[in-house]
Amino acid sequence: MFQLTRLIIKNLRRNVLRTVLTALGTMVLVLAVTSVWSVLDFIDNQTADKANDFKILISDKNNAQGRLPRSYMESMRRGAARGSDDVVPDDYMTWAFYGGTLDPTKSSRENFLFLIACEPEKAPTMLDDLDQLGTADTARLNAAIEKMRKQPNGIIMGHEQLKLMNKEVGGRITVNGLTFKGLNLEFEIVDTFPKSAQRYGQTSIMNIEYLFQGIDEYDAKNKTKLASGVAPIAFEMLKVKNRQDYERLAAQIVNSPLYTSPAVRCESGGSAVSTFLASWKDIFWGMRWLLSPAILVTLSLVIANAISISVRERHQEIAVLKVLGFRPGQVMFLILGEAMLIGMVSGLISAGFTILFVNKFVGGIPIPIAWFDRFFIPQVALLWGLGIGGVTAFLGSILPAWSARGVRVADVFAKVT
Amino acid sequence: MLAATNRFDLARIAQFPALYGTLVGLIALIVLLLCVGKVPLAYNVRNLIVRWRTSLMMVIAFILVVGLMTMMMAFVNGMIALTANSGQPGNVVVFSGGANDEGFSNLALTEVTNVERTEGIAVNAEGQRLASKEVYVIANQDVPVGPGQKPRRAFVQVRGLEDPLITSTVHNLRLKPGGLWFSAAGVEEATSPDVPGGAYVQAVVGNGIAGELGMSSPEKRPLVVGETFFMADRLWKIVGILDSTGSTYDSEVWAKRQIVAERFGKDVYSSFVVRATEIDQAEKLAETLKDSKEVALTAMTEEQYFVNLQATSRVLLYAVLLVAVIMAVGGIFGVMNTMFAAISQRIKDIGVLRILGYARGHVLISFLLESMILALVGGIAGCFVGMLVDGWTAKSTVGSGPGAAKLVVLQFVVSQEVLAGGLVLALVMGLIGGLLPALRAMRMRVLETLR
Structure with a gap:
């Protein structure tokens, strides 16, 4: 085995140009596949409910x-539980969306701010991935939340949003409400989300109580109710231990007489995300079943071409190996080994490079899909690279390797003059 | 951006000088190489046939890369077609101040009573102002699922209108034969006691959404006039289907504004769409509306609004181009490998050619032509494969930014620019992939080749 491995490496070094070209082709195509799979993997994770x-x-x-x-808020936070047998959620977060512009005369991305109004202290447990932050970042986030508790008009802004709006931490802004038309609110930026919370680069949160206070003040000042302030809550998010609790809680809420006008729907987080992404379903289907296979087949063809050329050129050498006692299986292993070594090594290198390049250098793949604005390459992509390189190389080289296995010594030497 | 039509039109060549210039340049290069080259083309063709397995694999790789790019570009083109066909020249859309999309716009019924009286708005034969007052809602519709399956819902875009005739005139939309606009009441009494509320909500639907709504029915076919669907605790009866225009309205359900307001709790207008007296007066009308002292408004020409909605299409276009370039680079390495191998197998041929009197340049041209012929064949075949998707439908989103998006059902459009782009990609791959090996062949010395 060791000898065969040495022979494989020796063979690859013999035609460096071909090896390098095949490896480069593999790397580029693995980069494309890992990028596509990263988007799909992220979306799959978002639409799947955690057990x-x-x-x-x-x-x-x-x-x-x-x-x-x-009026729905308090009872929803308790999951509309009335009796001692009813399920009570482990945690909750109330969501409202306050969007507006810094300059009502000029609608532009730089002027537009979209805020999630919620209970800031719930962010670490109820917003996805914020419980995965490192110690230092968690401490920083908690400090920012503490500031928001003391200062109701404080907001935490995503660092990309901050940059886009050309603002700084500590700066004050006045937002002219669009989602709550007529409700203009002043804010102070208390901090940004930690950069390691990559998904929150363009997300900003505010105190929901500050929104409610603004609505009440508007009503009192104008002696009339702010039309959009009558029902300001977008949704209530609850957390339970498992699916059984979810099903009981959902029945509790949907059947509750408390929620009739408007009636409410209760669904799992994954199901809700799926619905929002439904209009992208065909694009995801194309990425999964057309784009990815096409790139993989192209990769297999590139490798198959290189290996079949290599086998054709080495008929005499293969015949000599057989004369020296190499069995057909060993010859086949030799050829497959060459292809898979190139495929796996270049796939691994490519995946590593993709992680570094996309995550660190580019700052994510900037494709805005629904409210996700960019995608990052997960660490598991290293395994994808290894697997893609190995499997495509195997599939691409199986026929040339089979043909090498079948090289007949007599035929080859009959042609040698 | 691309031209979103699949009709062949020579006049469009002038609109895309870079694309067609590159294509013409590459084809001219092949013709020039054919004219200047002395080594018979038959020599290259025979070699491609002799090495048929390698040639075939490369052609398949070209087909995959070009075919895939064509399909992806046809999808993006379909998105562009939707937005390009939706805006009417002479129309102005009006939102609440600061809003740039219907989703964020809330115009109270009482505060905009004077908007339609603004000077510069066209009047129809009956003396009515051509101002379409609309409320836009994204409705949840429960999707029927089998026993044990998780409940699902789908989003349906609903537009509530005050007067469908005015709206159809402003948006230049007609109904398919056999259809009617909904009545002034917007409801139709039901004879069956099983109908919730004792009445149907009358609805006019777009072609695309009729198909989507029908897919969740047992027959899995587009709904037709007279059929019903369930939404917002009511049965909605289709009284008319919009004649397909390939616009964003194809994906909407239209009903009486008051019914929409009541069913979805949105008793405001999202937008006004007004027709200027003359097409060239639309921008002036938009300015007049923006300067309204009565209420803060955002106004822009409808064409501009739909151009803004192309932001998603632009991002997807760049993503498609990036994927195409990455795949092409991978393909180039494959072509190089093939051509380097072809040269190393034919070193003696090169020597013989040189002895016969062919110059170094002729050798270069011969091998470069071989690579480009391979690319041309693969590129043309790839374009044919890509053309298969022309007319396919898919769901997508068009939008101008976060939260400002429309759900649409689009048709793939394989335009002549998409095909030209596919051929350019293939020929560039062939050119770059073949150039280095051809240069190597050119630089070989006669003695070395015959050793």
Whole structure:
């Protein structure tokens, strides 16, 4: 085995140009596949419900942009539990969306701010991935949340949003409400989300109580109710231990007499995300079943071409190996080994490079899909690279290797003059 | 951006000088090489046939790369077609101040009563102002699922209108034969006691959404006039289907505004769409509306609004181009490998050619031509494969930014620019992939080749 491995490496070094070209082709195509798979993997994760840490969304039954009245809030936080046998959620977070512009005369991305109004202290446990932060970043986030508790108009802004708006931490801004038209609010940027919370680069959060306070002040000042303030809540997010609790809780809420106007719907977090991504379903299908296979087949063809050329050129050498006692299986192993070594090594290098290049240098793949604005390459991509390189090389070289196995010594030497 | 039509039109060549210039340049290069080259083309063709397995594999690789790029570009083209066909010249869209999309716009019914009286808005034969007052809602529709399956819902875009005739005139939309606009009440009494509320909500639907709604029915076919669907606790009866225009309205359900307001709790207008008296007066009308003292408004020409909605298409276009370039680079390494191998197998041929009097340049041209012929054949075949998707439908989103998006059903459009792009990609791959090996062949010394 050791000898065969040495022979494989020796053979690869013999035609360096071909080896390098095949490896480069593999690397480039593995880069494309890992990038595509990273997007799909992220979306799959978002649309799958976790077995533990089950999130539930309660929202308007009929209107996707509909809002719920404040009177629903307290009971929803308890999961509409009334009796001692009812399921009570482990955690909750109330969501409202306050969007507006810094300059009402100029609609531009730089002026537009979209804030999630919520209970800031719930962010570390209820916002995805924030519980995965390192110690230093967790401490920083908690400090920022503490500031928001003391200062109701404080906001935590994503670092990309901060850069886009050309603002600084500590800066004050006035937002002219669009989602709550007529409700203009002043904010102070208390901090940014830690950079390691990559998904939150363009996300900003505010105190939901500050929003409610603004609505109340508007109503009192104008002696009339702010139309959009009557029902300001976008949805309530609850957390339960498992699917069984979710199903019981969902029945509890949907059947509750407390929520009739408007009626509410209760669905798992993964299901809600799936619905929002439904209009992208065909694009994801194309990426999964057309783009990825096409790149993989192209990769296999590039490798198959290189290996079959190599086998054709080495008929005499293969015949000599057989004369020296190499069995057909060993010859086949030799050829497959060459292809798979190139494929796996270059696949691994490519995946490593892709992780570094995309995550560190480019700052994520900038494709805005729904509310996800960029995608990062997961560490598991190293395994993908290894696997893609290995499997495509195996598939691409199996026929040339089979033909090498069948080289007949007599035929080859009959042609040698 | 690309031209989103699959009709062949020579006049469009002038609109895309870089694309067609490159294609013409590459084809001219092949013709020039054919004219200047002295080594018979038959020599290269025979060699490609002799090495048929390698040649075939390379052609398949070209087909995959070009075919895939054509399909992806046809998808993006379909998105562009939707937005390009939706805006009417002379129309102005009006949102609440600061909003740049219907999703964020809330115009209270009382505060915009004077908007339609603005000077510069066209009037129809009956003396009515051509101002379409609309409310836009994204509705949740429960999707029927089998026993034990997780409940699902789908988003349906619903547009509530005050007067469908005015709206159809402003948006220049007609109904398919056999259809009617909904009545002034917007509802139709039901004879069956099983109909919730005792009445149907009358609806006019776009072609695309009729197909989507029908897919969740047992027959799995587009819904037709007279059929019903369930949404927002009511049965909605289709009274008319919009004649397909390939616009974003194809993906919408239209109903009476008051019904929409009541069912979805949105008793405001999202937008006004008004028709200027003359097409060239639209921008002036937009300015007049923006300067309204009564209420803060955002106004822009409808064409501009739909151009803004192409932001998603642009991002996807760049993503498609990036993927195409990455695949092409991978393919180039494959072509290089093949051509280097072809040269190393034919070193003696090169020597013989040189002895016969062919110059170094002739050798270069011969091998470069061989690579480009391979690319041309693969590119043309790839374009044919890509053309298969022309007319396919898919769901997607068009939008101008976060939260400002429309759900659409689009048709793939394989335009002449998409095909030209596919051929350019193939020929560039052939040129770059073949150039280095051809240069190597050119630099070989006669004695070395015959050793």
